[in-house]
Amino acid sequence: MKLIQNQTFDAERALYGEKELHLNNCTFDGPADGESALKECENIQVENCRFHLRYPFWHDSGLKVNGSELTPLCRAALWYDNRVEIKNSKLHGIKALRECSDVAISGCDICSAEFGWSVRNLQMHHCTAESEYFLMRSENMRLSHVRLKGKYSFQYIKNAVFEDCEFDTKDAFWHAENVTVKNSVIKGEYLGWYSNGLTLDHCKIIGTQPLCYCKNLTLLDCEMSGTDLCFEKSQVNATIKTPVDSIKNPLSGTICAPSVSEIIMDDENARGKIIVDKAVFDSPTAKSPSPQCCAQ
Template structure:
């Protein structure tokens, strides 16, 4: 591979269609699209100020890099992207990309990041930002810390472990999601989703877990949770501790140590389809 060391590039398409490069200590300054239509690129300790840093590229590795706020719309329409020990300060990074691996990555302004991507692996990632990870298919996530609203809207086929999410409206319109050993705080968890399983999780929500199909909770806690399970069907919930209130579940089994208020309205649901066990 050709090596580039401690260089400074600016302008448009600085390394357009260049393949087989090992780039270290280099700054991609003011401009656009420094790496476009590239393949087999390794970047170490590089800084991106340029807009659209990596587009239409494949087999790209970033280690110890920084993408500045000006480097927005960072990695789009690309495949086989490996990012480690990197700080991304710009929004709208990762769109329409396949085969993304991230480890020890921090998104300081992760608004509208990771949209419509497939085969995503994340390990020890920190995110601040709204609308993170929308319409992604095939995700393996471990050790995520996320502060932001409307995360994981419309995702499919995902497994999450040891995640901590603080923000409203996460996991809406999602399908085939399993979450282990996690803490999720916010309003309106999981609306309009199907085939969702939580194991050893803690969820705090207002009107959480409503309008869902095939919802499983195993050994979970629901503190500060009100008006839960409205119009959700095929529920199998094993709750440790109490639930502040439950409203009009459409069917299934809910087991909890206590339910502060149980609202079952015959005119809105067939109450015979839900079994409630307390104590």
């Protein structure tokens, strides 16, 4: 590999089309204010570099970034790339990752609105993130030990597994398909509306009106806190280990919980069973629970 180190670049397309290049301790900044420094490159290694200019990595293949910083001035840094590895770096520019495939991110600090749209085959581990519309329309993902704060996260995603994560994010997982979340904490309003095939396995769910209008929804031994008006119009099978504030008109399936402060069954199409402390509420007109054990 050709080694370039301790240099500063500010020209337009400064290293356009380069191949087999190793950049170390370089800075992309300066009065020329040039864009697209490493566009259409192949097999590029970047270490300990700083990026202050726009669009540095577009249409690249075989990109490795380690110990580097993409500042808030580094807008839309990685678009249309494939085979990307990013480690121990700061990704702080808006729209930092889009339309990329085969991406591995680890040990990174992400502060980037609209991060990760339409990404395919993503691995993300041991990262922190702050973002709006995080990973929208992305698919084939596996995330673990990710801490996220934001809004409107994981909307329209497909085929994903999340493990040991903490999410503080409003309107998460809307319209998500075939998604499993394990051993995680999810805090925020209106979780998972309109999802299909969402599974929450040993998770803690915090926030108002979660999991409404869902298809094929599954909860396995989850905890719920401050969760009122849950499961409205949802097809759901759930085992819940903690008291629930209120459940409203589940469309079908069975919900088991130790207690529910309020059960609202005033829609004649709501046919879900709610099993509370070994007693069943199973119709809109039921005024008292019928005796039946919860099948565990």
